[in-house]
Amino acid sequence: MSAERDAVxxxxxxxxxxxxxxxxDETGCARYLGDLLVDxxxxxxxxxxxxxxxxxxxxxxxSTGRRPLCITGHIDTVPLGAAHWRRDPxxxxxxxxxxxxxxxxxxxxxxxxxxxAAIACANQLAGTAGVELVITGGExxxxxxxxxxxxxHALGHAAALLVAEPTANYPLVAHxxxxxxxxxxxxxxxxxxxxxxxxxxxxxxxxxxxxxxHFDFGIPAHPLLGHPTLNVGTLHGGLNINSVPDFAxxxxxxxxxxxxDHAALRERLHRHLGDGVELETMLDVTSVHTDAGDPWVAEVxxxxxxxxxxxxxxxxxxxxxDAAALRPAYGxxxxxxxxxxxxxxxxxxxxxxVTERIREAVSAYEKIIRRWCDL
Numbered sequence: 001m002s003a004e005r006d007a008v009x010x011x012x013x014x015x016x017x018x019x020x021x022x023x024x025d026e027t028g029c030a031r032y033l034g035d036l037l038v039d040x041x042x043x044x045x046x047x048x049x050x051x052x053x054x055x056x057x058x059x060x061x062x063s064t065g066r067r068p069l070c071i072t073g074h075i076d077t078v079p080l081g082a083a084h085w086r087r088d089p090x091x092x093x094x095x096x097x098x099x100x101x102x103x104x105x106x107x108x109x110x111x112x113x114x115x116x117a118a119i120a121c122a123n124q125l126a127g128t129a130g131v132e133l134v135i136t137g138g139e140x141x142x143x144x145x146x147x148x149x150x151x152x153h154a155l156g157h158a159a160a161l162l163v164a165e166p167t168a169n170y171p172l173v174a175h176x177x178x179x180x181x182x183x184x185x186x187x188x189x190x191x192x193x194x195x196x197x198x199x200x201x202x203x204x205x206x207x208x209x210x211x212x213x214h215f216d217f218g219i220p221a222h223p224l225l226g227h228p229t230l231n232v233g234t235l236h237g238g239l240n241i242n243s244v245p246d247f248a249x250x251x252x253x254x255x256x257x258x259x260x261d262h263a264a265l266r267e268r269l270h271r272h273l274g275d276g277v278e279l280e281t282m283l284d285v286t287s288v289h290t291d292a293g294d295p296w297v298a299e300v301x302x303x304x305x306x307x308x309x310x311x312x313x314x315x316x317x318x319x320x321x322d323a324a325a326l327r328p329a330y331g332x333x334x335x336x337x338x339x340x341x342x343x344x345x346x347x348x349x350x351x352x353x354v355t356e357r358i359r360e361a362v363s364a365y366e367k368i369i370r371r372w373c374d375l
Contacts, residue, residue, distance in 0.1 A: 006116050007109075007112045007113045007115075007116040007117075007358050007359065007361070007362045008094075008099065008112075008355050008358050008359070010036075010112035010115065010116060011092070011099060011104065011108055011109045011112040011113075011353070011358060012092030012094075012099065012101075013032070013092070013112075014029060014032075014033075014075065014103070014108040014111065014112055015089075015090060015091070015092040015099075015101035015102070015103060015104060015108055016090055016091070016092060017029035017032070017075075017090075018090055019075050019076050019077055019103065019137070020076070020077050020078070020079050020080070020102065021076035021077065021078065021079075021137070021138060021140045021141055022079075022141065023052070024052075024053055024076045024137055024138060024140075024141070025052040025053075026052070026053060026054050026055075026075050026076055026137035026138075026145075027048075027052045027053070027054040029075045030046065030054040030055065030056045030075065030135060030137070031046070031054070033056060033075075033111070033115060033135055034046060034056050034058065036115065036119065037056075037058045037115065037118075037119070037133065040060075040118075040119040040122040041060060041122050041123070042058040042059060042060045042118075042122065042133070043058065043059050043060065044056060044057070044058045045057050045058075045154070047145075047148065047149055047152065047154050049137070049138065049144065049145055049148035050144075053137050053138060053144075053145070054137060055134070055135060055136045055137055055145040055146075055148065055149055055154075056133070056134075056135040057132065057133070057134055057135075057149065057154055057155065057156070058132070058133040058135075059130060059131065059132045059133070059156055060118070060122055060125045060126075060130055060131060061125035061126060061127065061128045061129060061130020061131060061373060062128075062129070062130040063127055063128060063129055063130070065129070066129035066159065067129065067157045067158055067159035068129055068130040068131050068132045068156065068157065068158050068159070069129065069130075069131050069132070069158065069159070069160050069162065069368070069369065069372040069373075070131070070132045070133075070134055070155075070158035070160070070161045070162070070326070070330065070333075071114045071118070071131060071132075071133055071134070071161075071162045071163075071164065071365065071369075072133070072134040072135070072136065072146075072161065072162070072163055072164070072322055072323070072326060073107050073110045073111040073114065073134075073135060073136070073163070073164040073165070073322075073339070074107060074111075074135070074136045074137065074138070074139035074140070074145070074146075074322060075103075075108060075111060075135060075136070075137060076136075076137045076138055076139060076140050076141075076145075077102045077103035077106065077108075077140065078102075078106075078140050078347050080102060080349075081347075081349055083349040084349075085349055085350055086350055087100040087101070087350055087352075088100075088101075089101050089102040089351075090102065092104075094355065097354060097355055097356060098352040098353070098354055098355065099352060099353050099354075099355050099358075100350060100351065100352045101351065101352075102351055103351070104341070104345070104351050104352050104353040105166045105341030105342045105343075105345040105346055105351055105352065105353040106165070106166050106341055106345070106346035106347065106351070107164060107165050107166055107339055107341050109166075109339070109340050109341050109353040109357075109358050109361070110164030110165065110166065110339035110340055110341055110361065111135060111164060112358065113164065113339070113340055113358055113361035113362045113365055114133065114162075114164050114361075114365045115133065115135075116362050117361075117362050117363075117365035117366040117369060118131055118133055118365070118369060120362075120366055121366060121369050121370060121373070121375065124373070124375050125373060125375075128373035128374060128375065129159075129372055129373050129374075130373065131369055131372075131373070132155075132156050132157075132158055134146070134149065134155065134322075134326065136149070136322055139321070139322050142178070142180065142282070142283040142285075143283075143285055143320075143322050143324060143325040145322075146322040146325035146326050147325045149325075149326070149329070150325050150326065150328070150329035155326070155329050155330065157330065158330045158333055159330075159333050160296045160333050160334050160335070160336075160372070161323055161326060161327055161330060161333050161334070161335040161336075162300075162335075162336055162338060162365075162368065163321045163322065163323045163335065163336070163337045163338070163339070164338065164339035164340075164361070164365075165317070165319075165321050165337050165339050165341070166339050166340070166341025166342055166343045166345070166346055166353075167317070167337055167338055167339050167341070167343060168340070168341070168342055168343060168354075168357060169304065169307060169308065169338065169339070169340055169357050169360050169361055169364065170304070170308065170312060170315065170338070171297075171300050171301060171304050171312050171315075171336050171337070171338045172315050172316055172317050172336065172337040172338070173224070173289065173290045173291075173292050173297060173314050173315070173316065173335075173336060173337075174224050174225055174258075174287065174288055174289040174290070174314075174315075174316035174317070175225075175287065175288050175316060175317040175318070175319060175320055175321055175323070175324075175337060176225055176228070176229075176255040176256060176257060176287050176316075176317070176318055176319070176320060177255065177256040177257075177260070177262075177285055177286040177287035177288075177320060177324060178253070178254070178255060178256070178283050178284075178285050178320045178324065179254040179255075179256055179262050179265065179266075179281075179283070179284055179285075180251070180252065180253055180254070180281070180282040180283035180284075181251075181252040181254070181266070181269070181279050181280065181281055181282060182249050182250065182251055182252070182279070182280045182282055183205065183208050183209075183249065183250040183252060183273065183277050183278070183279055184247070184248070184249045184250075184277070184278040184279075184280060185201045185202075185204035185205045185208065185237075185247070185248045185249075185250075185276065185277055185278075186201055186204075186246060186247055186278075187199035187200050187201035187202075187204065187244065187245060187246045187247070187248075188244070188246055189243055189244050189245065189246040190243070190244040191242070191243065191244075192241065192242035192243050192244065193242070195244050197244075198244030198246070199244070199246070200244050200245060201237055201238075201245045201246055201247050201248040202237035202238055202245045202248045204248065204276060204277070205235060205237055205248035205249065205250050206235070208250055208273050208277050209232045209235055209250050211272065211273060212230055212232055212250075212252065212272075212273075213232075215230050215269070215272060217230075217260075217265070217268075218268070219257075219259070219260065221257075222257040222258055222259075222289075224289070224314060224315065224316040225257045225258070225287065225289070225316045225318075226257070227257070228254065228255060228256050228257050228260060229254070229255045229318075230252065230253070230254050231252075231253045231254075232250055232251065232252060232253075233251045233252070233253045234249075234250065234251035235248070235249075235250050235251070236248065236249050237249070251282075252269075255318060255319075255320070256286070256287055257287055258287050258289045260287070262284055262286070266279060266281070285320060285324035285325055286324055286328075287320075287324070288320075288321070288323045288324060288327055288335050289316075290334040290335050290336070292313075292314035294334045296334050296336075296372075297334055297336060299368070299371055300336050300338065300368060303364055303367045303368055303371070304338070304364060307360050307363070307364055317337055317343075319346075321337055323335050323337070338361075338364070339361065340353060340354070340357035340358045340360065340361035341353050341357075342354060342357075
């Protein structure tokens with residue numbers, strides 16, 4: 001059986017693990033992948049960061065002359081959503097060149113592809129720069145696993161970073177950062193029939209949310225990433241309908257661009273909302289950008305040109321990836337986001353990936369590894 005075919009079968013196997021986050025039980029899936037890599041000769045370590053929450057770091061090769069290539073991907077997935085699935089989300093069903101399941105595009109197909117590609121090169125990696133595979137959990141809830149690896153110094157060294165997030169195999173050189181805040185308002189509770197005796201925290205939160213609708217960041221657009229964005233994702237307040245609520249909170253999702261200082265941005269928001277609104281930081285990860293003129297990026301573009309049928313141009317993602325947490329820990333190496341999943345299918349009902357893209361990704365990753373390691 002070919003390596004490309006193996007990657008499709010491995011994707012199906014990974015889909016059968018329910019790793020929905022929350023609660024994100026990744027341990028079984030992580031151990032399954034770890035066993036495959038141990039059998040191929042990789043050094044494998046497991047890094048738990050909560051109950052049934054596990055990351056895997058695997059390495060092979062390594063020389064004093066050059067640091068390894070890191071390839072990373074996450075195995076947790078988002079919930080199924082309220083809509084009915086026409087396909088079993090955990091069966092790995094194939095139909096018409098598509099492979100269905102929660103996480104098929106985001107991003108178990110990417111993980112399967114780079115694991116298979118690395119195993120295909122394994123018996124030649126000794127004495128070369130080598131590879132480090134970082135398989136994380138908790139990405140969907142804010143890079144929890146990757147941040148744990150960085151905090152605990154569980155990572156080795158890497159001189160380039162490849163992130164196998166869904167890009168339909170088009171290499172991206174940048175993505176936005178994420179700055180998640182919770183705005184909190186306080187009031188005084190009272191009986192719902194006597195609201196004049198209270199101070200309604202929900203009204204304060206609602207005014208804060210409306211004040212954010214047209215918030216001005218005060219900076220120009222980035223050439224690739226455009227303008228930063230702000231979304232009010234949640235608004236919660238009150239415990240029961242017949243009481244004046246004394247506490248409310250607003251979830252704020254900001255996606256930032258290179259050059260933005262998150263501390264300065266938080267202060268700007270505080271002035272905009274006023275002293276009656278408290279701000280609590282929930283996630284703070286910076287944007288990622290590598291110049292397309294970087295020699296390694298040029299090599300990746302060269303590998304992908306015949307697969308895509310065109311020479312790639314510098315493009316970026318609006319979402320964030322684990323690179324936001326891993327890249328600083330590795331010393332800010334050049335970074336490319338490249339994976340076989342379909343970006344439009346991420347987090348969708350009846351999510352699928354295209355099996356041919358999985359096969360293409362295996363071929364591409366293997367070529368990238370071989371060039372890095374001079375094989």
